[in-house]
Amino acid sequence: MLRGIAAIVVAFNHAADLAGLPSFVSRSYLAVDFFFLLSGFVIAATFETRMSAMGVVRFLHARWFRLLPMIAMGVAISAAIYLGSGANPYLTAACAALALAFLPMSNGIFYMNNPMWSVHFELVANAAHTIFLRRISSAGLALVAIGCLTTIVFAHGWRDMDVGQGDRYLLGIPRVLMSYSLGILLWRVNAATARGPAWLAFILLPLAILIASQLGWADYIVVLLLNPIILLCGLGFDEDSSYRPIASFIGAWSFPLYALHWPVQDIALRSGQSWLAAFAWSIGVSLAVGLLLDRRVRAASLASSGLKLAFLRRRS
Numbered sequence: 001m002l003r004g005i006a007a008i009v010v011a012f013n014h015a016a017d018l019a020g021l022p023s024f025v026s027r028s029y030l031a032v033d034f035f036f037l038l039s040g041f042v043i044a045a046t047f048e049t050r051m052s053a054m055g056v057v058r059f060l061h062a063r064w065f066r067l068l069p070m071i072a073m074g075v076a077i078s079a080a081i082y083l084g085s086g087a088n089p090y091l092t093a094a095c096a097a098l099a100l101a102f103l104p105m106s107n108g109i110f111y112m113n114n115p116m117w118s119v120h121f122e123l124v125a126n127a128a129h130t131i132f133l134r135r136i137s138s139a140g141l142a143l144v145a146i147g148c149l150t151t152i153v154f155a156h157g158w159r160d161m162d163v164g165q166g167d168r169y170l171l172g173i174p175r176v177l178m179s180y181s182l183g184i185l186l187w188r189v190n191a192a193t194a195r196g197p198a199w200l201a202f203i204l205l206p207l208a209i210l211i212a213s214q215l216g217w218a219d220y221i222v223v224l225l226l227n228p229i230i231l232l233c234g235l236g237f238d239e240d241s242s243y244r245p246i247a248s249f250i251g252a253w254s255f256p257l258y259a260l261h262w263p264v265q266d267i268a269l270r271s272g273q274s275w276l277a278a279f280a281w282s283i284g285v286s287l288a289v290g291l292l293l294d295r296r297v298r299a300a301s302l303a304s305s306g307l308k309l310a311f312l313r314r315r316s
Helices: 002-018 029-054 056-084 089-100 116-131 138-156 166-188 198-215 219-238 244-270 275-293 295-315
Strands: none
Touching: 002 029, 002 198, 002 219, 002 244, 002 275, 029 056, 029 116, 029 166, 029 198, 029 219, 056 089, 056 116, 056 244, 056 275, 116 166, 138 166, 138 219, 166 219, 198 219, 244 275, 244 295, 275 295
């Protein structure tokens, strides 16, 4: 569920940003660092014991294949926008081909779908996990996180963590590895036993981004302290069967929203819609496409519908 909340915050901010308007959650990129943390935790819990048997190529192929349908849809929409605007078809095709391989242009930017930079670096972290992160101790993971933190602070400063694109492209590597390693570490030390109340995660995730956006700093506090607390509290969603289906649905829908919101909002704004209308369009289109093309979204939707039906039958 927390993935969905984070994706909604990102989509909301991007709608305002694409419209050239200020946003009170301007540091929504901190939600991406939560994605990295959660990815490290989930991949460690789900795949770490199988990585040796799978191998690097097979594991990365499975991850690429899982992410490709939604990414391909977003790339197709963006390509249509560029071609409709008179862009060079050969350059557009080159950008699209690189995007489908989850690679940026030579200047470190994903022109076809800007938010893809984070998916690109998540795959980099997945590769690092398979090659060496799974082999090192918990103390070693802590040292990796500290080294990555030190690299970003010395190379970029402490005021923000908005790196990973353009001339700050290479700093995306320590950025993703810092949170991803912490996610693995939380799994390794069985920190799930220290989980807190689920409702706190629901409130704290958007609130942390809002406060950091208003302060103009505190990125590292959010990433290193609050995001782990949010993750541990959010594990409580899995224990409460009363809202597990809807939480699973929102979590499954998060990736279609993340992958499609930018090009959908771009089209809406180009057609004269307001930024709020563009945000609403990205919500609606990602829901529809997710239900049509993503089996996990469909399965979670059916489970959620089944719960509602059972509830209504009990009421009647």
